Amino acid sequence: MSLPAFRVARPKTVEEAVRVLSEWGPEAMVIAGGTDVVPNLQMRLFSPKLLLDVKSISALRGITIAGAGALRIGALTTLTEILAAPVVRRRYAVLASAVATIAGPLQRNMGTLGGNLCLETRCLWYNQSYFWRKSLGGCLKFPMPNAHAAHPETLCHVAPGGKRCWAVWSGDSAPALLTLEAEIEIASSRGARRLPLGEFYHNDGMNRIALGRDELLTAVHIPARTASRRGIYQKLRIRDSIDYPLAGVAVTLDVDREGICREARVAVAAVNPAPVLVREAGEQLVGQKYSPQLVEEIARAAFRTGKPLTTSASTPVYSREMLRVFTRRALENAWRQSNGGENSH
Numbered sequence: 091m092s093l094p095a096f097r098v099a100r101p102k103t104v105e106e107a108v109r110v111l112s113e114w115g116p117e118a119m120v121i122a123g124g125t126d127v128v129p130n131l132q133m134r135l136f137s138p139k140l141l142l143d144v145k146s147i148s149a150l151r152g153i154t155i156a157g158a159g160a161l162r163i164g165a166l167t168t169l170t171e172i173l174a175a176p177v178v179r180r181r182y183a184v185l186a187s188a189v190a191t192i193a194g195p196l197q198r199n200m201g202t203l204g205g206n207l208c209l210e211t212r213c214l215w216y217n218q219s220y221f222w223r224k225s226l227g228g229c230l231k232f233p234m235p236n237a238h239a240a241h242p243e244t245l246c247h248v249a250p251g252g253k254r255c256w257a258v259w260s261g262d263s264a265p266a267l268l269t270l271e272a273e274i275e276i277a278s279s280r281g282a283r284r285l286p287l288g289e290f291y292h293n294d295g296m297n298r299i300a301l302g303r304d305e306l307l308t309a310v311h312i313p314a315r316t317a318s319r320r321g322i323y324q325k326l327r328i329r330d331s332i333d334y335p336l337a338g339v340a341v342t343l344d345v346d347r348e349g350i351c352r353e354a355r356v357a358v359a360a361v362n363p364a365p366v367l368v369r370e371a372g373e374q375l376v377g378q379k380y381s382p383q384l385v386e387e388i389a390r391a392a393f394r395t396g397k398p399l400t401t402s403a404s405t406p407v408y409s410r411e412m413l414r415v416f417t418r419r420a421l422e423n424a425w426r427q428s429n430g431g432e433n434s435h
């Protein structure tokens with residue numbers, strides 16, 4: 091499939107980039123590694139007049155460790171660079187385990203953390219060629235004027251009659267970063283701002299992230315206090331190879347020497363239009379020792395947090411059940427590591 095026509099701007103600084111974004115507004119689109127943007131352009135999911143290629147902005151690259159041990163990861167840092175960083179593997183293992191599951195080596199060499207956090211949401215009925223979508227008359231996310239005048243209930247093929255788009259969040263790093271209480275740094279011509287990652291996602295398949303068209307994601311910050319947590323990411327996909335998640339669960343735990351949980355976070359992805367924290371994990375695990383019943387309760391809470399519909403190759407029933415199974419396995423794994431098992435301090 092060919093690419094549509096567009097112009098390309100290649101700024102060298104963040105200031106230059108945000109100036110171009112504010113001049114072009116919704117007609118511009120940022121491209122970093124391009125592993126998501128390029129196939130989407132080929133399918134004509136959108137046709138920006140200008141691509142803002144940020145790869146020459148060196149200030150967006152690299153991982154720095156602040157005095158207290160907090161991490162700043164530039165938005166342009168590639169997934170391969172994150173995996174190769176000893177500080178990530180040793181202290182923020184949940185992020186390493188999530189990034190290791192993203193696509194294959196080629197995409198990880200090109201794909202960036204910023205691009206991964208800003209991915210388009212995905213749906214069986216949307217991530218298709220223009221011809222395919224047009225022959226179905228479009229959908230909520232890809233409206234075609236007048237196509238549904240006679241049958242407006244068919245506008246969403248997933249939830250007929252619904253007015254909300256259920257295209258799912260299918261990025262793997264976001265749930266891991268949610269369990270690490272990460273914040274993102276955003277720049278625009280109005281200045282810079284920081285936002286907790288949890289507030290970045292709208293849980294709306296059409297309006298997925300809190301990023302204005304004149305804004306650039308510049309970095310991710312992980313606080314030092316989460317470095318002592320044990321964590322792991324588990325992912326369901328059709329092949330155990332290059333594939334977006336059909337369900338994903340990230341877990342981090344901080345357990346003291348007596349085996350009592352001091353902090354816990356569980357986040358699920360690919361089952362809602364946003365990556366979401368499982369509220370009960372923080373509330374019910376803290377102050378408790380391991381027990382199979384407690385772990386099963388949190389696994390059931392993860393099951394309830396995920397609300398998958400038929401947006402992917404998996405059935406909703408199977409994705410939800412796997413959320414429960416993965417949450418149980420991930421919690422048991424993280425608890426085992428904390429109690430002096432593999433990878434312990």
Ligand SMILES: Cc1cc2nc3c(=O)[nH]c(=O)nc-3n(C[C@H](O)[C@H](O)[C@H](O)COP(=O)(O)OP(=O)(O)OC[C@H]3O[C@@H](n4cnc5c(N)ncnc54)[C@H](O)[C@@H]3O)c2cc1C
Nearest residue numbers: 122123124125126127193201202205206208261262307333
């Ligand atoms: C075959 C295949 C399999 C894949 N499997 C997975 C998978 O298993 N898991 C997964 O998570 N992803 C997967 N991906 C998607 C992709 O490879 C990764 O998510 C990658 O990290 C995207 O980064 P990128 O730099 O290439 O993003 P791009 O394609 O450059 O951009 C993606 C989106 O982010 C925006 N963007 C990028 N950088 C910025 C920024 N700094 N500020 C503001 N907006 C920005 C772009 O405008 C675009 O909307 C797969 C892709 C392919 C082709």
